[in-house]
Amino acid sequence: MASSLQIPAAISSSTSAFFGRLPSNNKNSRSWEVSLPRRKHGVCKCISSPSAEQTAYKTKVTRNANMAKLQAGYLFPEIARRRSAHMLKYPDVQVISLGIGDTTEPIPEVITSSMAMRAHFLSTVEGYSGYGAEQGDKKLRATIASTYYKDLGIEESDIFVSDGAKCDISRLQLLFGSEVKMAVQDPSYPAYVDSSVITGQTGLFQKDIEKYGDIEYMRCVPENDFFPDLSTISQADVIFFCSPNNPTGSAATREQLTHLVQFAKNNGSIIVYDSAYAMYISDDSPRTIFEIPGAKEVAIEISSFSKYAGFTGVRLGWTVVPKELLFADGFPVAKDFNRIVCTCFNGASNIAQAGGLACLSPEGLKAMTETINFYKENTEIIVDTFSSLGFNVYGGKNAPYVWVQFPGRSSWDVFAEILEKAHVVTTPGSGFGPGGEGFIRVSAFGHRANILEAAKRIKQLYK
Structure with a gap:
């Protein structure tokens, strides 16, 4: 015969994580019981665990020094x-x-219904599929090309479908490595700078000027119509540029982007162009960098369904790496990015990609x-x-x-x-x-x- 130790509902969350989820306090809930062997005249004692300082074990692995550079x-x-x-x-x-x-x-039902159908189809022998192409579903890639880059010379093979633009920012930083110098709009989406710091492209944070060393901050303020004075920018290998911009909401004009593309050509730079908000453009500002002549030779474009279709939780985006874009030695950038994708990624969810196709249907x-x-x-x-x-x-x-x-x-x-x-x-x-x-x-x-x-x-x- 065994005695019972009742665990009260008020037990701490850390302890409940050990025992499992505790029942809620309603008329159908019961106290959990843990059976302990009965010992004559025995006492069950609770022994406090040693402090963290007493038990802490440290490996001999050195912390990535670049992580320590990050601010707060x-x-x-x-x-x-x-x-x-x-x-x-x-x-x-x-x-x-x-x-x-x-x-x-x-999310509009025309989109979610397609994802639901794809999900249910996975439960059938005919509809099940495992790993897909790391570059994305062939039909989705072709549809992105024809929808957003029609008549611009961007083909299905130039498009890499992903789990979101933010993830691709980090993959691109891995592609470029630690030896490049980056330029970024100031202000800009924090992921550009932070991923640059983590990759080892930057110096230490300089608190007096609130900047990292070895990053070119391109000031974008009302006085210059939120477009940098490119004549003041020193040599930069990779230029992160977002239009419409997050956070300022400013969209670069065709003339401004023409200057940016020419600046990149003159300096031998690569532009990483973030067009995640392009569908919000109300005027005649370009919706893609590839509307600018010559951009395919100097630019990569990242984009996303997050702010178009409410896919912030679904996670689906894409990156365009034109075949015309070459490194200094003539090697195609797309081939190296393909290797990064194949090494670090198993492809976007097939359910999410079904939703992407639905987004690009006329109804979507x-x-x-x-x-x-x-x-x-x-x-x-x-x-x-x-x-x-x-x-x-x-x-x-x-x-x-x-x-x-x-x-x-x-x-x-x-x-x-x-x-x-x-x-x-x-x-x-x-x-x-x-x-x-x-x-x-x-x-x-x-x-x-x-x-x-x-x-x-x-x-x-x-x-």
Whole structure:
């Protein structure tokens, strides 16, 4: 016969992780019982484990010194941490998040139904498939080429389907290696710089100027219409350029991109062009770098379904590496990138790729456009809100981001002020580089009711 030790529901989460999930406190739940052998006059003692300092074991593997160069946490997890802390402080307040650029509206059913069908098909003998081509489904690659690069000389073989543009940024850094010098827009998406640091392309972080050594920061501010003065840029091997830009929302004109392509040719550089927001463009700005003559000889383009179809969680993107793009020794860049892909990647999910094909069907393109238009209406509300309060407001027209200027103020202080007093999460501009100081980025991704409520709170705060 055995005695029973009941484990109370209030046991710590760390202990519950050891025993498994504990039942909830409802009328159907029962206490868990752990049987212990009965010993006459015995006592079950709990022995505390030694401290971490006593038990810590260290390997002899040296830490990657480049990781130690990184400053604090990655921007968006840090924002999430501060948001969580604020919610603990104000548990009864609805916190509205207009910070991280995560989509909020449901994926159109014409797209999800195709993914569901593909998923169910996998449960049949006829429909099951394992590993696919690392470069992506042949039909999807061809459809991306014909949809986004029609008449531009981009072929199916130039396109590599992936699990998202952010992942491809890191794969490209692996391709380029540690010896190249990078140039980046300032401000810009943090992944460009951080991946460069991790790869070993940079020097140490210089706190006095808020920059890493050996990176060329191309300042993009209102005074130069958010396009860098290329005459001031020193030699750079790889130029990361995002248009429409995250965070400023500015889209480069045809003339500006022509200058950029010519600059790359004159310097022998490679442009990594991020077009993840191209479908948000409302004017005649180029939607791809390959609209510019000569770009196939100097440019790679990365893009994604994340902000078009709500695929931030589904994960599907692509990278275009034209066959005309060659290294200094004449070797095709695409061949080396193909080797990187085949070595580091087993191909995008076949279910996600079925969704990608549905995105590019006539019905899918229509549905994506409707969703994008919804977010663009959100940007109009945000722009009108800050403009009515007298702020200088940029972006919003060609991108789902609004870039608001707070002259002379720390962007983290403004972030904290809006969070504390309006319970709205934004993104501090300095998180995108020193050129972002004095700005905040406001995301238009959000349910309409939340956008309207945030606008109301911000008006009350700054009226």
